[in-house]
Amino acid sequence: MTDDSLDLDDSALAEHPTVYAVGSFSGHTALISGGAGGIGRASAWLLGRLGARVILAGRDPGKLDAAVAAMRGRGLDATSHTVDIREPDSVSALFERLDQERTTPDLLVNSAGGQFPQPAIDFSEKGWNTVVNTNLNGTWRMMQAAARRWRDQSKPGAIVNIVVVTQQGLYGVAHTVAARAGVIALSENLAVEWAPLKIRVNCIAPGAIETPGWRVYKPEQRETYARSNPMMRAGQAWEIAEACAYLGGAAADFVTGETLHVAGGSQLWGETWTIPRPGYFKS
Numbered sequence: 001m002t003d004d005s006l007d008l009d010d011s012a013l014a015e016h017p018t019v020y021a022v023g024s025f026s027g028h029t030a031l032i033s034g035g036a037g038g039i040g041r042a043s044a045w046l047l048g049r050l051g052a053r054v055i056l057a058g059r060d061p062g063k064l065d066a067a068v069a070a071m072r073g074r075g076l077d078a079t080s081h082t083v084d085i086r087e088p089d090s091v092s093a094l095f096e097r098l099d100q101e102r103t104t105p106d107l108l109v110n111s112a113g114g115q116f117p118q119p120a121i122d123f124s125e126k127g128w129n130t131v132v133n134t135n136l137n138g139t140w141r142m143m144q145a146a147a148r149r150w151r152d153q154s155k156p157g158a159i160v161n162i163v164v165v166t167q168q169g170l171y172g173v174a175h176t177v178a179a180r181a182g183v184i185a186l187s188e189n190l191a192v193e194w195a196p197l198k199i200r201v202n203c204i205a206p207g208a209i210e211t212p213g214w215r216v217y218k219p220e221q222r223e224t225y226a227r228s229n230p231m232m233r234a235g236q237a238w239e240i241a242e243a244c245a246y247l248g249g250a251a252a253d254f255v256t257g258e259t260l261h262v263a264g265g266s267q268l269w270g271e272t273w274t275i276p277r278p279g280y281f282k283s
């Protein structure tokens, strides 16, 4: 698997079959952080094709512009805004821009995130804080900003947080597992606390999903990912997008506080060593 083969093909995303009905998100607006990345972009394409107005958010304007141009080229209603979810002021500025445009998303998909693989024993203070600040604090900032709009406008809302599988030890990514376990617990709490506001909060825990985000892992590591689940294959971003359309849409109107594993069963079994195995595990 080469680095190039990890790039998602927009023309494939434009035509990939879906189980959902065209128009099932008509009249809905979806804000997708990490929208120019792998899972975020696939979700944006699917929700857009189902009729949603999609707003992609991320740090890199070049990647956002390219993704929006590809979607608009297929007639989808797509726009973008830059945001760094690590920065409270940046998240505030994003939502203030949406307020000025009189746009309130109905659905927030938090797909922005990531980590660098490293043995936990070597994490620096700054590295640990970066990963927790991105994946836990950043996701929380986005959730709170959206929820405040829904509360103030007496509108229902739905949140889908993309996390990771936390049941098995994922060697080399302890920082992200800790942060995502926090997101799952937070989501469960908010599902209760925000139910009176008609806000649903759910998570998707993807298994190993082929995306550009895999570039932080060496090709020889990626080759092992098929063995990280009993289905013995890697997943595709589209498979997460379809779960996103389920949890973010009307089919899941009575679902909140859930974590849906779209992981080929890797929450139950699999070799989940994400950096080269030490001799201890080889014999």
Ligand SMILES: CCCCC/C=C/C(=O)SCCNC(=O)CCNC(=O)[C@H](O)C(C)(C)COP(=O)(O)OP(=O)(O)OC[C@H]1O[C@@H](n2cnc3c(N)ncnc32)[C@H](O)[C@@H]1OP(=O)(O)O
Pocket (backbone or CB within 6 Å): 113, 114, 115, 116, 117, 118, 124, 126, 127, 128, 130, 131, 134, 170, 207, 208, 209, 211, 213, 214, 216, 225, 228, 271, 272, 273, 274
């Ligand atoms: C079997 C199942 C497998 C599942 C595998 C899961 C895979 C995925 O989740 S892939 C999809 C996610 N995508 C990524 O992870 C992409 C790369 N990650 C990011 O971009 C992250 O947002 C980030 C948290 C790593 C932040 O990156 P960035 O904003 O570029 O970071 P900074 O340059 O600001 O660095 C801040 C700080 O963080 C530490 N650090 C960053 N990279 C590394 C590294 N490669 N090694 C060690 N430490 C790193 C470091 O402390 C940085 O500080 P300084 O270097 O002192 O500036």
Ligand SMILES: NC(=O)C1=CN([C@@H]2O[C@H](COP(=O)(O)OP(=O)(O)OC[C@H]3O[C@@H](n4cnc5c(N)ncnc54)[C@H](OP(=O)(O)O)[C@@H]3O)[C@@H](O)[C@H]2O)C=CC1
Pocket (backbone or CB within 6 Å): 033, 034, 035, 036, 037, 038, 039, 040, 057, 058, 059, 060, 061, 063, 083, 084, 085, 086, 111, 112, 113, 114, 115, 134, 138, 162, 163, 164, 165, 205, 206, 207, 208, 209, 210, 211, 212, 213, 214
């Ligand atoms: N692919 C996989 O195997 C798995 C992925 N996941 C999780 O799913 C989510 C999506 O991952 P995936 O699509 O694969 O990865 P990508 O790296 O392709 O996408 C992640 C996106 O997040 C954005 N992002 C990162 N940091 C920030 C930030 N501080 N502020 C705003 N945007 C940010 C990046 O955009 P930009 O750099 O432009 O800001 C990037 O487009 C991540 O949380 C990831 O950890 C979980 C399990 C497995």
